[in-house]
Amino acid sequence: MPNSQHLLNEHGELTRRYFLGLSAAAVAGLGIGEAGAAPAPRQQEALTRLEYLTHSENFRNFGRGNPPPHTLPADKRREVGMDRETWQLEVVPDPETDAKVDSPLSRERGTALTWNDLMALAREHAVCYLHVMTCLNVADPCGMGLWEGVPLRVVVWKARPVGNIRRVFYHGYHNDDPKQLFQSSLPFGRVLEDPPGEPPVILCYKLNGQWLSPERGGPVRMLVPDAYGFKSVKWLNRVVLSNLFHANDTYAGGNNDIDTWLKTFARFLSYPKTARAGQPLPVTGLAQVGIAGLSAVQAWLHPAGAPLPADDPYLTKGDWKPAELLGPPAQWGGGLPEGKLPLGFDPKTGKPKEWPMRFALAHWAALLPGVPAGTYALRCRTIDVAGHAQPMPRPFPKSGQNPVHRVQVQIEG
Ligand SMILES: Nc1nc2c(c(=O)[nH]1)N[C@H]1C(S)=C(S)[C@@H](COP(=O)(O)O)O[C@H]1N2
Numbered sequence: 001m002p003n004s005q006h007l008l009n010e011h012g013e014l015t016r017r018y019f020l021g022l023s024a025a026a027v028a029g030l031g032i033g034e035a036g037a038a039p040a041p042r043q044q045e046a047l048t049r050l051e052y053l054t055h056s057e058n059f060r061n062f063g064r065g066n067p068p069p070h071t072l073p074a075d076k077r078r079e080v081g082m083d084r085e086t087w088q089l090e091v092v093p094d095p096e097t098d099a100k101v102d103s104p105l106s107r108e109r110g111t112a113l114t115w116n117d118l119m120a121l122a123r124e125h126a127v128c129y130l131h132v133m134t135c136l137n138v139a140d141p142c143g144m145g146l147w148e149g150v151p152l153r154v155v156v157w158k159a160r161p162v163g164n165i166r167r168v169f170y171h172g173y174h175n176d177d178p179k180q181l182f183q184s185s186l187p188f189g190r191v192l193e194d195p196p197g198e199p200p201v202i203l204c205y206k207l208n209g210q211w212l213s214p215e216r217g218g219p220v221r222m223l224v225p226d227a228y229g230f231k232s233v234k235w236l237n238r239v240v241l242s243n244l245f246h247a248n249d250t251y252a253g254g255n256n257d258i259d260t261w262l263k264t265f266a267r268f269l270s271y272p273k274t275a276r277a278g279q280p281l282p283v284t285g286l287a288q289v290g291i292a293g294l295s296a297v298q299a300w301l302h303p304a305g306a307p308l309p310a311d312d313p314y315l316t317k318g319d320w321k322p323a324e325l326l327g328p329p330a331q332w333g334g335g336l337p338e339g340k341l342p343l344g345f346d347p348k349t350g351k352p353k354e355w356p357m358r359f360a361l362a363h364w365a366a367l368l369p370g371v372p373a374g375t376y377a378l379r380c381r382t383i384d385v386a387g388h389a390q391p392m393p394r395p396f397p398k399s400g401q402n403p404v405h406r407v408q409v410q411i412e413g
């Protein structure tokens, strides 16, 4: 499980409470932390660092560039606007189309948005929300964050858009080399109006209550709540209002489906690599809650050599057993200081109004009944709110990785 190691620390407290809730006899036999499972979640020393949010430096990092812009020395970053004091954002009409914008925010005119302008807007308009950062092409999420920013539309309206606008595209600092450009785009409607219950697209400057680091895309990145990571452009410095009627994302180049929303899927975080015959098997994991929501997680142990059900590419006929979805964390972690309440949280209780929450992670656990000796394939999957079992209703990987996660378990006699 080396791929998910960066998310494991955030997971232990939740699963610990679940297993402690089972009967003492069952827990005594678990041996969590032995035989290649999670680091002993019951140990006192481990408990201090178990959190739900991922620390900024523990995110899996993606960002093109030679050198990647976040690795530039501080004085160079300052020079190119990758610094709060020198940062500027342009919001301009696309010169290739007839888009009409009355008051462009541009460097040329001296009207580009500065950090102080953004902070002034933040005093009135700042919002924050939970969002899982996931690369469309990678099965494990990069990290779970609480992101704060100003809705993009607030800044777009400052530029006084008039008409002939159907698409918004945007990019960040890319070493002033067109070959290194990384651009994403959104329909203008998505920027101006949020689907019911969804947070806005934001110009994001804080993660887990701290200023966004250069590595995470600071000083300002785009954050698109319902989308994969490639829409959330880092080191943002230019937004273009265009009359294009189609997408023009750099990410389209890799055969990627650039109109896809986040998918719902489950991954293992801890499981016993070996266990005794007949001994119950504690397994835990996370689920990304996509646009389709999450109603259940299931697990299936199947002898490794035995044939799979015929004509069943998506494994719908397995002997799937229910796992338990765990509630919101008691401690959020991630270096989070006290601060404003995230969208979707109840001001009276300070807790999320719904759990699991869309576009966030949920944690789950199960104690599977013991099985005879042998090698087994252990799988997990989600069921979404409409009842679709993963990887349906969208099984194709170029719209987001969601294969049914399979690991191997060795049961000894
Ligand atoms: N400027 C810029 N922003 C970018 C990228 C990039 O290459 N350049 N990569 C994107 C992709 S593909 C992903 S998955 C996310 C990853 O965000 P993270 O590094 O904060 O985990 O950043 C996105 N933002």
Ligand SMILES: [Mo]
Residues within 6 Å of the ligand: 062, 134, 135, 136, 137, 229, 230
């Ligand atoms: Mo990505």
